[in-house]
Amino acid sequence: MTTRTDDAAPARSVSLGGPLIRFRVAAYATGVALLGLVVEMLLQYVFSVDLPQFVKLIPMVHGGLYLIYLLLAVDLAIKARWSMKGTLLVLIAGCIPFFSFVMERKVTHKVDAGQKL
Numbered sequence: 001m002t003t004r005t006d007d008a009a010p011a012r013s014v015s016l017g018g019p020l021i022r023f024r025v026a027a028y029a030t031g032v033a034l035l036g037l038v039v040e041m042l043l044q045y046v047f048s049v050d051l052p053q054f055v056k057l058i059p060m061v062h063g064g065l066y067l068i069y070l071l072l073a074v075d076l077a078i079k080a081r082w083s084m085k086g087t088l089l090v091l092i093a094g095c096i097p098f099f100s101f102v103m104e105r106k107v108t109h110k111v112d113a114g115q116k117l
Contacts, residue, residue, distance in 0.1 A: 086117030
């Protein structure tokens with residue numbers, strides 16, 4: 001017969017550790033790429049600046065990172081059993097400047113507290 005120690009972490013936080021870290025990295029990367037995309041678009045379309053060719057790759061980089069963000073957010077949502085509303089809000093966060101940073105903080109606090117989104 002085994003006894004439970006009080007020092008043991010809850011199984012829920014242990015099982016969500018990997019998906020949460022992957023989501024956090026993707027949220028930051030997507031947020032930074034989105035900010036780069038906004039700057040690139042402002043320079044190109046508002047200020048009519050002729051940009052170097054490598055800067056024009058930013059939209060593709062953001063698109064690829066956003067797809068990864070979507071997959072990792074859905075993975076975390078399924079494992080954490082989020083509501084549909086909470087999941088959709090997190091998925092949309094990668095399209096609104098600065099919002100992915102805000103949602104990453106909210107998601108991290110909720111998951112660490114063992115709460116659903």
